[in-house]
Amino acid sequence: MKTRTWIIILSSAVIVCAVLWMFILNSSSPSKIVGIYQDGSLVEKIDLNSVTDEREITLNGKFGKNIIFISHGHIEMKSAECPDKICVKHGALEIGGTPIVCLPNKVVIQFEETPYGADAKTGAAE
Amino acid sequence: MNFMRKFSILFMTVAVLFCSACDFDSKADSEFFAMDTIMSITAYGSNSQSAVSAAENEINRLDKLLSVQNENSEIFKLNRDKSINASADTVTLLKRAMNFYTLTDGAFDITTEPLTRAWGFYSGLEKRVPSQNEIDNALKTVGAEHINIDNKNITLDENTSLDLGGIAKGYASAKTAQIFKENGVSSALISLGGNVRVVGSKPDGSDWSVAITDPDDNSKQVGTLAVRDTAVVTSGSYQRYFEENGHIYHHIIDTETGYPAQSGLKSVTVVSEDDTLADALSTGLFVMGLEKSSKLYSKNSALFGAVFVTDKNEIYITDNLENRFSSQHKFEVIER
Amino acid sequence: MKIKNLILTAILTAMALVAFTIEAAIPPLTPIYGIKLGIANVFTLFALYALGTRYAAAxxxxxxxxxxxxxxxxxxxxYSLAGGVLSFILMILLKRFFPLKQVWILSVLCAVMHNIGQLLAAIFMTATVQIIYYLPVLVISGIIAxxxxxLCAQLVLMRLKKWSDSRYS
Incomplete structure (x- = not known):
């Protein structure tokens, strides 16, 4: 084949790939994989984007029950029987936000990957 | 024969490479509760698994030693009996705390226990504004001059009580980093309830990126620091507070007034190779405010760097962090 | 195997290694893993045209x-092995279609193949199919690199045409 033909083929490949890449960059939604931990061990891993039906998870701890509510793209501590209920007041888990923590019952709900573009965050968990 | 020999050499080379590949990739992490918060440690390298469990044991041991609320801790016994024969760890930590008291001109103080108790910032207590009388009484017991260290014998003046909450996590993270180094872990990330400590560089050789929480919105960040082998600790009024009659009262108590510190700052982040210093100074600088902190920095720029967020949402960084800090916000540089 | 060719291969390997090591020491140009020039490939291409398939493979x-x-x-x-082997197979299969003046086109095709090989290895190693999203970027970077x-290999080969003519088939 002639060199010119090749140049045309290759440059069109570059253009097609560039368009494809722009498309991927715009369409990809951040992954929302959330891990629920109790006393350091994983209870369940959920991709919030693939949740279709609403459901609840009940965990039993030293200070009674924690009820976690899950729907599409959303997770929150619905109710807790621990004394301070900080985890319930925290509201829904936000991208880049602090994890939902119930200290008395040792429950943590957090994103599996750090979504804030850094390896760690200072001063967040207290 | 020749072929077999060549082949076996080749095979062994590949086998060795694959083994080192496994080592290189291995990662160990642990998340657990200690010191009233979440501890999260991640280490990379061949020895990481044993190093992480050793670190976890060490943190739990220190928690049992230094906790204000655990009835078997040395600090609890000291607060109750006003006198103990302390372990080496406790003595070291108390001496360092006294040094930081002098360094910060009294802004960092470990004798705040009676004040913190009066404000109800311990779990199980109700957070409230104490009466002026209560505050005045507590203030009489405050100050490092009420602590006496004689070798291993530590005594407290009557009514003085200690709370190492502002320094214990720093000490624990220093110990953890030390354990990692001894175990040959060259890359690790430690977060003790928001006190971040990085060991070495990331496994790929690049700097760790540590974000500083935006005091107004936990889900956002003020900026990021690119660091290696450093502790990054933030103290902020947003971390623990309560509201009463429209006023917000936070947990960092100024021992001059007995009230939550009103120094014009929302948060202070201290960057230092010395974890214990970083932890203590983040509280100390918060109480001192921007102006006094800048003066302290100009004399001690080799010891630490800092990022300040003021009440007006201005960001100030010390000049030794200029190449490490990046932010989408505007920030001012404090020259030493 | 002629002694001369053997020595030449050894020298070329050493040079390729130096290029490879220096390139590995340079911080990555982009945040995306796997994008680099691959200067060491110049030597593989050169060996293929100047010495032949066996020497280039070694x-x-x-x-x-x-x-x-x-x-x-x-x-x-x-990753290197996956990319290297795949692109080399392509290289020897297609070599006869590309005369000396089109070495750079063969190089482009091989570089793209190399990146695809690395991508497949990465998908296999990390067990995450989502990495396939990087394909367009890796194709573009493969074409440029x-x-x-x-071109480097081609220019050297053309300068040494007189010398390589006797071996070039």
Whole structure:
């Protein structure tokens, strides 16, 4: 084949790939994989984007029950029987936000990957 | 024969490479509760698994030693009996705390226990504004001059009580980093309830990126620091507070007034190779405010760097962090 | 195997290793893993045209093994091997269609193939199919890097045409 033909083929490949890449960059939604931990061990891993039906998870701890509510793209501590209920007041888990923590019952709900573009965050968990 | 020999050499080379590949990739992490918060440690390298469990044991041991609320801790016994024969760890930590008291001109103080108790910032207590009388009484017991260290014998003046909450996590993270180094872990990330400590560089050789929480919105960040082998600790009024009659009262108590510190700052982040210093100074600088902190920095720029967020949402960084800090916000540089 | 060719292969391997090691020491140009020029490939191409398939294969394999040892990144050995073997197979299959003036085109095709091989290895190693999203970027970077290294090899080969004519088939 002639060199010119090749140049045309290759440059069109570059253009097609560039368009494809722009498309991927715009369409990809951040992954929302959330891990629920109790006393350091994983209870369940959920991709919030693939949740279709609403459901609840009940965990039993030293200070009674924690009820976690899950729907599409959303997770929150619905109710807790621990004394301070900080985890319930925290509201829904936000991208880049602090994890939902119930200290008395040792429950943590957090994103599996750090979504804030850094390896760690200072001063967040207290 | 020749072929077999060549082949076996080749095979062994590949086998060795694959083994080192496994080592290189291995990662160990642990998340657990200690010191009233979440501890999260991640280490990379061949020895990481044993190093992480050793670190976890060490943190739990220190928690049992230094906790204000655990009835078997040395600090609890000291607060109750006003006198103990302390372990080496406790003595070291108390001496360092006294040094930081002098360094910060009294802004960092470990004798705040009676004040913190009066404000109800311990779990199980109700957070409230104490009466002026209560505050005045507590203030009489405050100050490092009420602590006496004689070798291993530590005594407290009557009514003085200690709370190492502002320094214990720093000490624990220093110990953890030390354990990692001894175990040959060259890359690790430690977060003790928001006190971040990085060991070495990331496994790929690049700097760790540590974000500083935006005091107004936990889900956002003020900026990021690119660091290696450093502790990054933030103290902020947003971390623990309560509201009463429209006023917000936070947990960092100024021992001059007995009230939550009103120094014009929302948060202070201290960057230092010395974890214990970083932890203590983040509280100390918060109480001192921007102006006094800048003066302290100009004399001690080799010891630490800092990022300040003021009440007006201005960001100030010390000049030794200029190449490490990046932010989408505007920030001012404090020259030493 | 002529002694002369053997020595030449050894020298070329050493040169490829130096290029590879220096390139590994330079911080990555982009945040995306796997994008680099691949200057070491100049030597593989040169060996293929100047010395023949067997010598080029030996050079490539030695460079990958020793390169992984020198840079201390054993993980990258698997990626290098996957990419290297795949692109080399393509190289010997297509070589006869490309005369000396089109070496750079062959290089482009091989570089793209190399990146695809690495991508497949990465998908296999990390068990995450989502990495396939990087394909377009890796194709573009392969075309650019391949054109550059191919041109390097081609220019050297053309300068040494007189010398390489006797071996060039």
């Amino acid at each position: 050079l490539l394999f030695l460079r990958i093994v020793l390169g992984s040892i020198f840079t201390g990144q054993a993980v990258s050995f698997i 391949g054109a550059f290294t191919g």
